[in-house]
Amino acid sequence: MTSSITIWERLEPRPRANDIGPSLAAPVYDPAWFLTRQWQVGEFQGRDAGSLAYVDHFFSRSGLPRFFAKNNPTTDLDANVPIERQTLSEPVEPDFSLRVELGQVFANFLAKQPLSDTAVHTLLGALLAKYGLQDLGPDDELNPMDPATRRFFSLCVGRAIDGFALYQVAQDLAAGGTFPDGITGDLDEQAKVKNALGDLLSHVQATFGTVAAGDPASWTSSRLEYDVKIVAVDPNGHGNATMKAVPNSKGEFDWYSLDVIAKDVNAVEEPPKSLQRTGTPSSARFPGMPAPRFWYIEENKIAYVDVKPDPTDIVKLLVTDMMLVHGADWFLLPYDQELGTAVKTKGLIVTDVFGHRTLVSSANQPVQPAGVERFAMFAHTDDSAGLEQLADYFVVPPSPGPLAEDGATVEDVRFARDETADMAWAIERTTESPIGEPRSGRERDAEIAAAQNLPPPSPGDPSAVLRYQVESQVPANWIPLLGVSHASGDPSIDFEKAAMLHPTEHGSSVGVVPSLGRILSPADQPGPTPYHIVAEEVPRDGLTVTRTVTRSRWLDGSTHVWVSRRRVLGAGEAQSGLRFDSALPNQT
Numbered sequence: 001m002t003s004s005i006t007i008w009e010r011l012e013p014r015p016r017a018n019d020i021g022p023s024l025a026a027p028v029y030d031p032a033w034f035l036t037r038q039w040q041v042g043e044f045q046g047r048d049a050g051s052l053a054y055v056d057h058f059f060s061r062s063g064l065p066r067f068f069a070k071n072n073p074t075t076d077l078d079a080n081v082p083i084e085r086q087t088l089s090e091p092v093e094p095d096f097s098l099r100v101e102l103g104q105v106f107a108n109f110l111a112k113q114p115l116s117d118t119a120v121h122t123l124l125g126a127l128l129a130k131y132g133l134q135d136l137g138p139d140d141e142l143n144p145m146d147p148a149t150r151r152f153f154s155l156c157v158g159r160a161i162d163g164f165a166l167y168q169v170a171q172d173l174a175a176g177g178t179f180p181d182g183i184t185g186d187l188d189e190q191a192k193v194k195n196a197l198g199d200l201l202s203h204v205q206a207t208f209g210t211v212a213a214g215d216p217a218s219w220t221s222s223r224l225e226y227d228v229k230i231v232a233v234d235p236n237g238h239g240n241a242t243m244k245a246v247p248n249s250k251g252e253f254d255w256y257s258l259d260v261i262a263k264d265v266n267a268v269e270e271p272p273k274s275l276q277r278t279g280t281p282s283s284a285r286f287p288g289m290p291a292p293r294f295w296y297i298e299e300n301k302i303a304y305v306d307v308k309p310d311p312t313d314i315v316k317l318l319v320t321d322m323m324l325v326h327g328a329d330w331f332l333l334p335y336d337q338e339l340g341t342a343v344k345t346k347g348l349i350v351t352d353v354f355g356h357r358t359l360v361s362s363a364n365q366p367v368q369p370a371g372v373e374r375f376a377m378f379a380h381t382d383d384s385a386g387l388e389q390l391a392d393y394f395v396v397p398p399s400p401g402p403l404a405e406d407g408a409t410v411e412d413v414r415f416a417r418d419e420t421a422d423m424a425w426a427i428e429r430t431t432e433s434p435i436g437e438p439r440s441g442r443e444r445d446a447e448i449a450a451a452q453n454l455p456p457p458s459p460g461d462p463s464a465v466l467r468y469q470v471e472s473q474v475p476a477n478w479i480p481l482l483g484v485s486h487a488s489g490d491p492s493i494d495f496e497k498a499a500m501l502h503p504t505e506h507g508s509s510v511g512v513v514p515s516l517g518r519i520l521s522p523a524d525q526p527g528p529t530p531y532h533i534v535a536e537e538v539p540r541d542g543l544t545v546t547r548t549v550t551r552s553r554w555l556d557g558s559t560h561v562w563v564s565r566r567r568v569l570g571a572g573e574a575q576s577g578l579r580f581d582s583a584l585p586n587q588t
Contacts, residue, residue, distance in 0.1 A: 002014070010317055026341040030262050030379075033421070035253070040376075043215070048284035049397055050352035050353045050354040050356060051352060051353050052281060052331060052350060052351075052352055053351050053352055053353045054278055054279065054280050054347065054351055055279055055280070055281055055333055055348050055350050055351070056272075056276060056277075056278050056349040056351070056410075057276065057277045057278070057279065057333065057335065057342055057345070057348055058275075058276050058345075058347050058348075058349070059235075059237060059274075059275055059276075059342040059344060059345045059346055060235040060237075060272045060274050060343070060344050060346065061236045061272060061273050061275060061341050061342070061343050062232065062233035062234065062269075062270075062272035062273070062341065062342045063232075063233055063337075063340060063342070064077055064230055064231065064233075064268065064340045064342065064395070064397070064398070065077060065231060065233065065269070065270070065295065066173075066230075066231040067083075067086070067087055067228060067230045067231065067245075068229040068230075068242075069087060069217040069227070069228060070216035070217065070227045073087050074231065074552075077230075077398070077399075078341065079340060079398065080330075080554065080556060080558065080562055081554070081560060082398065082399060082400050082404070082552055082554060083253055083340075083398045083399050084210075084247070084251060084252065084253060084399060084400075084404070084461055084550070084562065084564060085231075085560050085562040087218055087226070087228045087230075087245070088212070088216060088218065088226060088228070088247060088251060088562070088564040089101075089209070089216060089482050089562035089563060089564055090215060090216040090219070090518075090547070090562075090563050090564070090565070091209070091210040091211065091212045091213065091214050091216075091572060092208040092209065092210065092211045092212075092563070093162065093211075093212075093432075093436075093518070094164040094167075094211050094212070095432070095433075095434060095435055095436035096133065096149075096152065096153075096156070096212075096435050096436075097436050097437075098163070098164065098211075098436065099133060099151070099160075099162045099163050099164045099165075100133060100156050100160045100161075100162075101163060102163020102164055102166065102167055102200065102204065103133075103160055103161035103162060103166065104160075104163070105163065105200060105203060106161065106166050106196060106197070106200045107124060107161070107575065109195075109196040109199040109200055109203075110123065110124065110192070110193065110196040112196075113192040113195055113196055114192070115189070115192055119303075122184075123183065123184060123189060123193060124161070126139075126182065126183045126184065126560075127161050127166070127183060128159075128161050128253065129182075130180070130182050130183065131161055131162045131165040131166060131169075131415055132157075132158060132160070132161060132162065133156050133157055133158075133159075133160045133161070133162045134157070134162070135153055135157050136153070136164045136434060139451075139560075141448070141451065141452065141502065141504050141511065142448060142476060142502055142512075142513050142514065142538065143444070143516065144444070144447045144448060144451055145434070146432065146433050146439050146443070146444070146447070148435065148437055149433050149434050149435050149437075152435050154241075157357045163200070164211065166197060166200060167200060167201065167211060170197035170198065170200050170201040171196060171201065171441050173194060173197060173198075174198070174201060174392070178203070179194065197344075207561075208561075209562075213459060213518075213523070214523040215518070215522055216564070216565065219522075219565065221259075221522030221524055221525060221531070221533075222376075222494075222532055222533055222534055222537075223348060223533075223534055223537055224415070224519075224533060224537050224543065225246075225567060226246070226247060226332075226565070226577070228243055228244075228245040228247075229242050229243065229245065229261070229395070229426055230242075230245045230258065231243075232244045232258075232342045232395055233269040233270060233272060234263070234265075234269075234272070234342075234393075235272045235342050235343060235344035235393045236272070236344060236392070237271055237272055237479050238265045238387055238394075239263065239264045239265040239266055239267035239268075239269065240263070240264055240267045240269050241262070241263050241264075241382075241384070241391075242261055242262040242263070242264075243258040243259060243260050243261065243380070243395065244258070244259050244261045244392065245257050245258055245397070247353070247566075249566060249567065249568050250310065250406075250566065251548065251550065251564045251565075251566045252399055252400075252401060252404065253397040253399045254399070254401070255380070255395060255396060255397070256518075257380065257384075257397070258380055258395050258397065259381040259383060260380060260381065260382040260383060260384050260391050261379055261383055261384060262384050263384045272344075277335075279333055281331035281332055281333040282331065282332050282411060283328065283330070283331055283332075284330035284331060284332050286323075286327075288323075289323065289327050290323070290324055290327055290328075292328040294328075307320055325483035327330070333348070337394070337396045337401070338396070339396055339397070339398040339555075340396070340397065340398035341395070341396060342393045342394070342395045343394050343395075343396075344392055344394075345362055345395035346360070347359055347360065347361050347571060348360040349500065359526065362392065363376075371398075376390055378394065379391065379394075380393075380394070380395060381505070386577065398555065400552040400553070403552055403553065404418060404550050404551070405546065405550070405551050405552065406548055406549070406550055407455060407549030407550065407551060408438055408548070408549055409430060409438060409546050409547065409548045409549075410430070410431075410432045410436070410437075410438050410544075410547050410548070410549065411428075411430055411431055411432055411438075411517045411518065411519060411546060411547040412429045412430035412544065412546045412547075413426055413427065413428055413429070413517060413519045413520065413544070413546070414426070414427040414429055414542065414544050414547050414571045414574070415427075415533075415537075415538045415542065415543040415544070415545065415571070416538075416542045416543075416571055416572065416573055417538060417539075417540055417542070417573050418573065418574050418575060418576050418578070419573065420539075420575060421576060421578045422483075423476050423480060423481060423482055424481040424483075424495050424538050425478075425479065425481060425574050425576055426478075426479040426480075426497070426515070426519075426520055427441065427477060427478050427479075427574065428441045428477040428478075428479065428515060428517050428520070429477070430514040430515060431444075431477075431517045432517065432518070432547075433517075434585075434586035439516075441475070441477030441490055442475070442477065442562070443497070444477055444516075445475040445476040445477055446477060446503070448476050451478055452503065452504070454484065464586050465586055466583045466584065466585065467583075467585075467586045467587070468581070468582075468583060468584075468587055469579075469581075469582040469583075469584050470580065470581065471578075471579070471580050472577055472578055472579040472582065473499050473502070474576050474577065474578050474582075476500075476502060476513050478500070478576055479483050479497065479498075479499065479500075479513075479515045479520060479531065480497075480498040480499070481495035481496065481497060481498070481538070482495065482496050482498050483495060483534070483535065484496045485497075486534075492534075492535070493535040494533060494534060494535055495530040495532065495533040495534075495535055496530050496531070496532050496533075497515070497520060497530060497531040497533075499512045499513055499514070499515075500512075500513045511529060517547075518547065519547065519565070539569070539574065540573060541569055541570050542569070542570060542571030542572045542573065542574075543567065543568070543569055543571060544567070544568045544569075544571045545565060545566070545567055545568075546565065546566050546568070547563055547564070547565050548563065548564065548565075549561065549562075549563050550562055550563070550564060
């Protein structure tokens with residue numbers, strides 16, 4: 001078979017007899033003609049390069065020692081914990097189901113102490129009287145308790161110990177505090193209770209980490225995104241590099257999540273390791289690839305005759321030429337890079353069967369700026385000098401990747417623009433209930449409407465054709481975002497979180513509809529400070545931010561659970577139906 005970039009021909013034996021042996025033998029009856037034909041097509045001008053024998057791979061490897069969370073001091077990366085849990089996770093909120101669970105865990109720890117059953121029962125009764133689970137009180141008319149939470153409280157109030165309160169007591173005792181009053185006056189029993197509280201403290205720290213209300217340390221609420229920077233030791237031995245880390249829509253860090261934004265060539269770091277390995281590459285194969293030998297029977301997976309060469313389609317010509325002419329000239333030399341390392345390939349020395357050695361350098365030249373002349377398949381951008389060059393090393397973050405399993409989405413907020421109302425909305429489609437379960441925003445709005453039983457609007461004068469409506473009603477889970485000036489003299493716009501008014505007490509008054517989720521109640525803007533979101537973070541295409549539970553196994557077999565926030569673009573615009581000063585038909 002002969003081929004070129006624009007045309008190819010296939011030679012096949014076609015015997016006229018039943019015996020195909022002579023045809024398959026393909027004998028040459030005129031050696032002189034054959035030699036002259038070889039001279040004519042230039043075969044005698046080729047080089048005897050030999051076949052590939054083995055390859056020496058020279059590289060240097062360094063680590064990822066630290067990371068930044070916003071403007072906080074650097075924190076050491078723990079090799080025994082996934083990077084997502086260290087940089088993206090938020091504190092575990094002590095919801096009521098967790099409080100009951102911790103109370104039960106403490107009871108098990110106390111039962112393991114050398115105490116009699118009567119003493120354990122008496123101590124638990126005293127702790128129940130002092131730290132029993134408390135009810136939320138009367139229902140908020142604009143945030144009624146969901147049925148699952150109501151059933152939970154009916155079972156647990158007065159019967160379960162608040163384990164989070166015990167966890168706070170354990171923290172106080174570990175810091176040198178005194179034993180609480182009203183539990184027991186026996187010093188031996190106090191010692192046993194302290195031991196059980198110490199076990200509870202260790203259990204919480206190992207299982208949940210930080211138990212408190214708040215946002216992730218790296219979360220920027222005004223931008224609705226994470227601000228994480230990872231420090232990588234330069235494999236060239238030139239200090240370190242600070243890389244901006246942007247998680248993908250699945251809340252994971254991949255190699256393309258990292259880009260260099262700054263360098264410190266004078267930083268003192270652990271020197272990189274210079275390594276060498278030798279291996280035998282394998283041929284690169286793909287379905288439908290031409291056979292590398294003349295007598296191989298090819299499969300008909302790709303119909304090359306249907307590929308129409310177009311001189312203006314350079315990509316098609318190059319791919320076709322690679323597949324038909326140079327398909328057998330590609331080799332693979334796999335390298336399993338360790339998690340949490342940066343590797344620079346210094347070069348490959350290819351040795352053929354004749355002992356000839358050829359140096360193969362990296363195709364990614366870091367000095368070449370971004371543009372149409374630069375080609376890079378897998379490379380980090382180095383913008384430390386403001387030129388968008390290529391980094392000459394490759395970083396693999398310590399992430400579980402697809403091995404991490406997603407759990408429940410406990411909060412889902414859709415940010416959308418409403419061009420008709422000239423504003424934006426934060427739609428709480430799912431929020432976390434007091435017992436930590438996902439709660440639908442539509443169900444909350446329906447529960448409010450069912451509990452209020454508002455009277456129909458008064459028709460007024462029956463003879464009037466129209467009636468006047470001051471404001472239309474918006475679902476309770478729609479939180480308004482109003483455009484305000486970013487700062488005095490600054491023409492940019494922010495979205496400021498506002499609130500809708502809703503009828504209460506069977507229509508005799510109005511109340512402010514609160515937002516329930518943690519996304520719209522950031523911890524970095526407490527008190528009376530209004531919550532502002534940069535307007536460009538809510539595009540016309542829309543944005544969805546979720547809080548999702550993730551579980552993963554790690555290299556040492558340990559299990560890790562965390563809650564992280566994820567951004568997904570493309571939710572679209574929204575139509576709230578909000579209208580003011582409307583004239584409606586009078587319903588008589």
